[in-house]
Amino acid sequence: MPLSISLTVNGDRHDVPLEDARATLLDVLRERIGLTGTKKGCDRGQCGACTVLVDGRRVNSCLSLAMSMDGADVTTIEGLAQGEDLHPVQAAFIEHDGFQCGYCTPGQIMSAVGLIAEGEAGDDPERIREGMSGNLCRCAAYPGITAAVIDAQRRMAEAEDERKRA
Amino acid sequence: MNLFDYVRPASLSEAIAAGSKPGAAYLAGGTNLLDLMKAGVAHPGKVVDITRLPGLDRIETLSDGSTRIGAMVRNSDLARDPSFAASFPAVAEALLSGASAQLRNAATVGGNLMQRTRCPYFYDPNSACNRRESGAGCDAIGGETHSHAVLGWTETCIATHPSDFCVPLAALDAVVEMEGPDGTRDVPLADFHMLPDETSPGGADLKPGEIITALRLPAEAAAFAxxxxxxxxxxxxxxxxxxxxxxxxxxxxxxxxxxxxxxxxxxxxxxxxxxxxxxxxxxxxxxxxxxxxxxxxxxxxxxxxxxxxxxxxxxxxxxxxxxxxxxxGTPDRMPALPASVFASVNGASAHA
Missing domain, CATH: 3.30.390.50 (CO dehydrogenase flavoprotein, C-terminal domain)
Structure with missing residues (x-):
């Protein structure tokens, strides 16, 4: 089998030849496609900094073998904003001080987008904290992160209601 | 991580043929295997990707009333399957108490059964470990042992099995279905993980080339819902x-x-x-x-x-x-903190 994969990343198709099979999805995103918003923290699935959406679901890209992701539809932090308009979760993180140093933030935001899409946590802070427990923040911005997720979730639900009424 | 060959077979028989070769390892969600490879604990010469094998991702009810879960069903999909969670709420709660949402989205039913111990001495290639290398000895004994076994251990190995999922499964008489070079085989989950004895460190009852294809819960198991x-x-x-x-x-x-x-x-x-x-x-x-x-x-x-x-x-x-x-009684809704000692008896939020 030739070592080459095809990924759709933030809507754009990338055909990526690989030198060997060891690359993870995280390596390919950062080193081959040049999208460095996704962060390499622990590289062992323990911190969540590398969280991206694969086919709409949040996963740790550091533990996803790139070859196994062939054909996947990937969304990274770079794919959330619409031009200058931030995604509601991005805007809410700024508004609620959901970060300090910012290193974990892309992973936190992608995880929050995934959590809201799962639709299980609603606006219950305890369910949100539990649902976000795969993302560590060494600056301990957790209160702001929780508030941001609650707010973004509410705004997205309202926007959806408005869209349905229109 | 060592260099390895990567293959993605199209059928179960092709996968078994590839996986029967010495040094081959099956890759499903990869949440444990890749971690072990990065740690230098696992170094397969060939990785056989079984994530796209047909027919292994279904949750179905069989004619005898038992529930059959394909080995490639993701942990999150199983825990959130309404019918499954209603029939086997403790299994769903155990799944949701394990790892993180990201890992549960990737990790599979078969992979959960196959995950290795989290004993830090197993994870450290510089420590002696009978599980990593037969006869090497056990550096855990006399070391940091606050989380090690208190039942069924021997001087050969004092590691524990880390799975949450497998605990209610063992209680509910789940059966593991496997297929290998010599055909299919069923083993009760309670016998699938073998304890250490005086010479062997124990481990999963899986022969070379065998793949877990499904897990079965008997019809009677739903009576405890x-x-x-x-x-x-x-x-x-x-x-x-x-x-x-x-x-x-x-x-x-x-x-x-x-x-x-x-x-x-x-x-x-x-x-x-x-x-x-x-x-x-x-x-x-x-x-x-x-x-x-x-x-x-x-x-x-x-x-x-x-x-x-x-x-x-x-x-x-x-x-x-x-x-x-x-x-x-089983709570009407999954507790906010699944399986947590900080949740109240009925699962209501303790500190929302």
Whole structure:
């Protein structure tokens, strides 16, 4: 089998030849496609900094073998904003001080987008904290992160209601 | 990570042919295998990607009423399947108490059964470990042992099996379906993970080339749905392996326990079915004294493998509380903190 994969990343198709099979999805995103918003923290699935959406679901890209992701539809932090308009979760993180140093933030935001899409946590802070427990923040911005997720979730639900009424 | 060949077979028979070669490893979600490869603990010469094999991702009810779960079903999909969660709530709760949402989205049913111990000496290639290298010795003995086994261990290995999922499965008489070069084979989950003995460190009962294809829960297992809990003590509230855990399932007949199914997690190299405790509860009234006696029976024969005598007491308390919670009834909604000791008995938020 030739070592080459095809990924759709933030809507754009990338055909990526690989030198060997060891690359993870995280390596390919950062080193081959040049999208460095996704962060390499622990590289062992323990911190969540590398969280991206694969086919709409949040996963740790550091533990996803790139070859196994062939054909996947990937969304990274770079794919959330619409031009200058931030995604509601991005805007809410700024508004609620959901970060300090910012290193974990892309992973936190992608995880929050995934959590809201799962639709299980609603606006219950305890369910949100539990649902976000795969993302560590060494600056301990957790209160702001929780508030941001609650707010973004509410705004997205309202926007959806408005869209349905229109 | 070592260099390896990567293959993605199109059929189960092709996968088994590739996976039967020495040095081959099957890749599913990869959440454990890639971690082990990065740590230098696993170094397969060939990685056989089985994620796209057809027919392994279904949850189905068979004609005999049993539930069959394909090996490639993701942990999150199984836990959130409404019909499955309603029939086997303690299994869903155990799944949701394990790892993180990201890992549960990737990790598979078969991979959960195949995950290796989290013993830090197993994970450190510079330490002696009989599981990594037969006959090498065990550096865990006399080392940092606060989370190691208190049941079923020998001087060969004192590691525990880390799975949450497998604990209620063992209690519910789940069966593992496998296929390999010599055909298909069923093994009760309770026998799938083998304990260490004087010479062997134990491990999964899987022959070279064999693939777990499915997991089966008997029809009778759904009879416990009304009184089923999983309780997991960990060193932080979420996203941590169990220090000790317990699955408690009761089939009630009025105010009497008609039948109890119990297993403990993180106390041994396998999910620990507590048959003596079950017998003691069958026909009994669910009260604190009875549960305490059952917990004593469940830990009968337990002995510390190092600085972990506390786990024996903790396991008794966790089982007693799990039984109390099970008797109170399965919560209508999955608790905000699944399996948490910080949740109230009915699963309502403790500190929202």
């Amino acid at each position: 009304g009184n089923s809990r999983y309780l997991k003590l960990r060193e932080r509230t979420s996203y941590a392996f169990a220090l000790v855990s317990a699955a408690a399932m009761l089939r009630m007949d009025g105010d009497t326990i008609a039948e109890a199914h119990i297993a403990l997690g993180a106390v041994a190299a396998k999910p620990w079915r507590a048959s003596a405790a079950e017998e003691l509860l069958n026909g009994a009234t669910p009260d604190a004294e009875t549960f305490a006696r059952a917990a004593e029976a469940a830990l009968d024969g337990a002995r510390p493998s190092g600085d972990n005598a506390h786990k024996i007491d903790l396991a008794k308390r966790v089982l007693t509380r799990a039984l109390t919670q099970a008797a109170a």
